[in-house]
Amino acid sequence: MKNCPDLATIISYSSGALSKSFALLVSSHIEKCGHCKKNIDRCHEMGGSFLEETENTDLDTNSYALFLDKLEASINKETQISEKDIFDKSSEVPVSLQRYIGRDLSSLKWSFLAPGIKKCSIKIDEKENKHLTFLKIKSNKKIPEHSHLGSELTLVLKGSFDDENGRYMTGDIADHDHTSKHEPIVTSQEDCVCVIATDGPLIFNSFIANIFQSIARI
Numbered sequence: 514m515k516n517c518p519d520l521a522t523i524i525s526y527s528s529g530a531l532s533k534s535f536a537l538l539v540s541s542h543i544e545k546c547g548h549c550k551k552n553i554d555r556c557h558e559m560g561g562s563f564l565e566e567t568e569n570t571d572l573d574t575n576s577y578a579l580f581l582d583k584l585e586a587s588i589n590k591e592t593q594i595s596e597k598d599i600f601d602k603s604s605e606v607p608v609s610l611q612r613y614i615g616r617d618l619s620s621l622k623w624s625f626l627a628p629g630i631k632k633c634s635i636k637i638d639e640k641e642n643k644h645l646t647f648l649k650i651k652s653n654k655k656i657p658e659h660s661h662l663g664s665e666l667t668l669v670l671k672g673s674f675d676d677e678n679g680r681y682m683t684g685d686i687a688d689h690d691h692t693s694k695h696e697p698i699v700t701s702q703e704d705c706v707c708v709i710a711t712d713g714p715l716i717f718n719s720f721i722a723n724i725f726q727s728i729a730r731i
């Protein structure tokens with residue numbers, strides 16, 4: 514079964530209420546998920562009919578359509594790319610992320626986080642100082658325990674990991690709020706590459722613990 518964002522996340526995405534980092538992960542997911550795409554279309558339809566049914570005479574019934582047009586225009590403006598940058602739909606990198614990291618995951622500038630785990634932080638918004646955190650983890654390694662304020666989305670770009678909720682394959686999203694405790698472990702033979710978006714900065718609690726654990730195993 515495919516792991517999708519919560520319906521609440523989908524509704525927030527549809528209404529444009531998600532932060533940029535969360536929205537990027539959701540749009541990366543829906544590139545390959547017809548189920549979520551359908552739900553987003555439904556949200557748009559419901560939003561449109563709600564506005565049409567409202568009795569507020571000041572409100573133009575086309576407001577919602579205009580709003581969507583504006584939103585689309587602003588996204589297009591934002592994603593405007595030069596001629597030489599042509600997005601590649603067959604890449605392992607979702608089209609939504611290609612303008613930030615290119616088309617090849619191996620070209621990311623990975624730095625050491627713990628044995629078997631590499632990390633790369635990509636700034637996606639200068640003004641708001643927003644980042645996406647990419648992790649590359651070897652088979653059988655645990656994804657470092659971390660804390661954050663608010664919610665967290667994790668999108669699998671390559672490989673797979675398991676937690677108590679099941680298996681997350683490439684393209685799947687794990688949608689957690691700050692109350693959930695999870696200890697994901699990489700189950701694929703190949704490295705697992707995932708990207709994490711959080712409301713607040715990502716703090717790895719067990720950074721030292723991970724290092725010691727790995728050294729002890731050696």
Ligand SMILES: [Zn+2]
Pocket residue numbers: 515516517518542543546547548549550
């Ligand atoms: Zn989905």
